[in-house]
Amino acid sequence: xxxxxxxxxVIDYNVKPRVKADGTGVDLSNVKMSMNPFDExxxxxxxxxxxxxxxxxxxxxxxxxxxxxETLRTxxxxxxxxxxxxxxxxxxxxxxxxxxxxxxxxxxxxxxVILGKQAIDDDSNQTGQMLAALxxxxxxxxxxxxxxxxxxxxxxxxxxxxxxxxxxxxPAIVTTDLRLNEPRYASLPNIMKAKKxxxxxKSAADYGVDTAPRLKTLKxxxxxxxxxxxxxxxxxxxxxxxxxxxxxx
Amino acid sequence: MKTLVWVEHDNASVKDATLSTVTAAAKLGEVHLLVxxxxxxxxxxxxxxxxxxxxxxxxxxxxxxxxxxxxVAPLIAQLMGDHDAFLAPATTNGKNIAPRVAAxxxxxxxxxxxxxxxxxxxxxxxxAGNAIATVESSDAKLVITVRGTAFEKAASTGGxxxxxxxxxxxxxxxxxxxxxxxxxxxxxxxxxxxIIVSGGRALKDADTFQATIFPLADKLHAAVGxxxxxxxxxxAPNDYQVGQTGKIVAPEIYIAVGISGAIQHLAGMKDSKxxxxxxxxxxxxxxxxxxxxxxxxxxxxxxxxxxxx
Numbered sequence: 001x002x003x004x005x006x007x008x009x010v011i012d013y014n015v016k017p018r019v020k021a022d023g024t025g026v027d028l029s030n031v032k033m034s035m036n037p038f039d040e041x042x043x044x045x046x047x048x049x050x051x052x053x054x055x056x057x058x059x060x061x062x063x064x065x066x067x068x069x070e071t072l073r074t075x076x077x078x079x080x081x082x083x084x085x086x087x088x089x090x091x092x093x094x095x096x097x098x099x100x101x102x103x104x105x106x107x108x109x110x111x112x113v114i115l116g117k118q119a120i121d122d123d124s125n126q127t128g129q130m131l132a133a134l135x136x137x138x139x140x141x142x143x144x145x146x147x148x149x150x151x152x153x154x155x156x157x158x159x160x161x162x163x164x165x166x167x168x169x170x171p172a173i174v175t176t177d178l179r180l181n182e183p184r185y186a187s188l189p190n191i192m193k194a195k196k197x198x199x200x201x202k203s204a205a206d207y208g209v210d211t212a213p214r215l216k217t218l219k220x221x222x223x224x225x226x227x228x229x230x231x232x233x234x235x236x237x238x239x240x241x242x243x244x245x246x247x248x249x
Numbered sequence: 250m251k252t253l254v255w256v257e258h259d260n261a262s263v264k265d266a267t268l269s270t271v272t273a274a275a276k277l278g279e280v281h282l283l284v285x286x287x288x289x290x291x292x293x294x295x296x297x298x299x300x301x302x303x304x305x306x307x308x309x310x311x312x313x314x315x316x317x318x319x320x321v322a323p324l325i326a327q328l329m330g331d332h333d334a335f336l337a338p339a340t341t342n343g344k345n346i347a348p349r350v351a352a353x354x355x356x357x358x359x360x361x362x363x364x365x366x367x368x369x370x371x372x373x374x375x376x377a378g379n380a381i382a383t384v385e386s387s388d389a390k391l392v393i394t395v396r397g398t399a400f401e402k403a404a405s406t407g408g409x410x411x412x413x414x415x416x417x418x419x420x421x422x423x424x425x426x427x428x429x430x431x432x433x434x435x436x437x438x439x440x441x442x443x444i445i446v447s448g449g450r451a452l453k454d455a456d457t458f459q460a461t462i463f464p465l466a467d468k469l470h471a472a473v474g475x476x477x478x479x480x481x482x483x484x485a486p487n488d489y490q491v492g493q494t495g496k497i498v499a500p501e502i503y504i505a506v507g508i509s510g511a512i513q514h515l516a517g518m519k520d521s522k523x524x525x526x527x528x529x530x531x532x533x534x535x536x537x538x539x540x541x542x543x544x545x546x547x548x549x550x551x552x553x554x555x556x557x558x
Contacts, residue, residue, distance in 0.1 A: 017379045019379075093357050095356070121376060123374065123376070124360045126351065126358050131352075132319075136423075141341075142341060157341075158341070159341040160440070161432060162429060162486075162487075166424050166425065213357075214357035215387070216384065216385045218370065220375070223378055223380070223519075228539065229540035229541055231536070232542070234543075239558060245502065
């Protein structure tokens with residue numbers, strides 16, 4: 001079985017995003033970029049399935065600018081076997097990404113596609129579900145456990161209030177939540193080896209997908225800032241404040 | 250505009266986040282509700298009483314027992330022939346189902362809206378709430394998920410909509426429900442609680458977390474939350490997590506105990522009306538957003554506070 005793992009190049013999760021002064025977006029110039037954290041978890045899960053003998057080949061794919069090659073090389077260094085870059089210098093929305101991925105799935109026939117549940121830049125949380133719909137396949141979103149059992153996969157999902165388990169017939173789509181696994185760091189020898197692994201470059205047109213955006217961003221602003229309040233000296237003062245708010249007797 | 254709202258329910262009552270979604274839908278036009286489930290008549294009857302609702306569609310059947318997106322999404326897509334906008338609460342179920350509907354309709358979904366600015370214009374948080382985008386859709390139909398804490402809840406009584414049973418699209422045969430382990434919780438639900446007491450890594454371990462946080466929460470009839478650090482360290486279960494990757498909350502009062510205030514945590518609670526922070530480090534970032542701060546050892550402060558309330 002092949003596993004397809006889409007990965008996105010996003011602002012590093014440790015960097016505090018700054019809104020551009022002209023309100024057109026978030027300033028990404030000279031900002032550290034990394035693989036979307038949920039996608040790292042997806043790559044790790046695919047590698048573990050391969051190590052457990054459940055999969056033979058892992059294909060990493062990214063839809064993004066030429067520099068997304070670095071993100072794909074990271075996936076290759078972690079353990080993916082080959083990579084596909086669908087190059088686009090303009091931003092591609094989740095619906096169009098899902099359509100491109102559908103084209104890749106039809107060409108590669110993976111048994112599983114494992115995606116991050118959302119990217120930490122646009123926070124859409126859509127691509128996996130959309131891909132599943134376009135392919136008419138089952139979806140196991142927000143996974144905290146993935147077990148392949150014959151021709152089906154059992155996915156434990158993080159839902160409001162706890163966990164839920166669904167059984168999906170393969171081929172299927174899985175999206176990862178935070179606690180699925182802890183991604184490994186690529187070792188130096190593996191980083192060197194990754195440079196020699198195959199990386200194909202394609203375009204959205206190769207899959208017949210129109211990437212014209214459906215949503216127009218009119219402006220991007222800073223959220224309302226909260227200012228620091230007062231400090232109270234002791235518990236008695238805090239209790240008095242709570243009583244003023246009417247929440248204590 | 251005719252809107253369709255997917256109703257989240259427990260077969261008896263309608264969840265709060267759905268009431269907020271109804272408020273958002275009413276800003277766009279006429280509100281129709283869709284209740285999907287097995288044995289969900291009582292939930293449909295409750296939904297019909299929500300103020301401002303024009304009609305309730307009820308699809309009842311075994312295929313709809315567990316909100317499987319593979320079965321629910323085609324039904325919604327079919328109903329969207331007669332509606333202009335589909336809205337779902339941005340809960341885990343809503344987020345699972347809505348994008349599947351959007352793709353079936355060839356629509357780019359607008360996720361997690363904070364406000365309705367016009368017929369096709371909305372604001373939504375990006376970069377974990379570090380920026381707010383105003384977006385305009387060019388699609389013929391709209392698919393939207395709604396952040397519950399950003400809209401007032403519609404009144405759960407006062408309406409008298411008709412309930413119409415509709416036939417479903419059946420079981421897609423792609424997936425099945427195996428089971429759920431839902432945390433037993435006598436306390437209010439985190440996302441709809443008026444007061445939340447949250448604990449961080451300073452609570453040391455699971456026993457200390459419970460012994461310190463629970464009595465205060467019980468005294469205040471509050472829900473219990475936790476920072477990601479506390480959840481990752483195993484002090485509290487996953488579904489307690491408040492933050493960018495956990496639950497987004499906005500209660501009347503949020504009491505942060507031993508939480509330093511990492512960006513990821515602040516993203517999940519900074520819209521709370523009043524934030525109270527208890528932390529021994531007076532330079533902790535949590536104090537920059539707290540309305541009331543108390544610097545000191547939580548292991549003496551919290552028990553004292555609990556006993557004096």
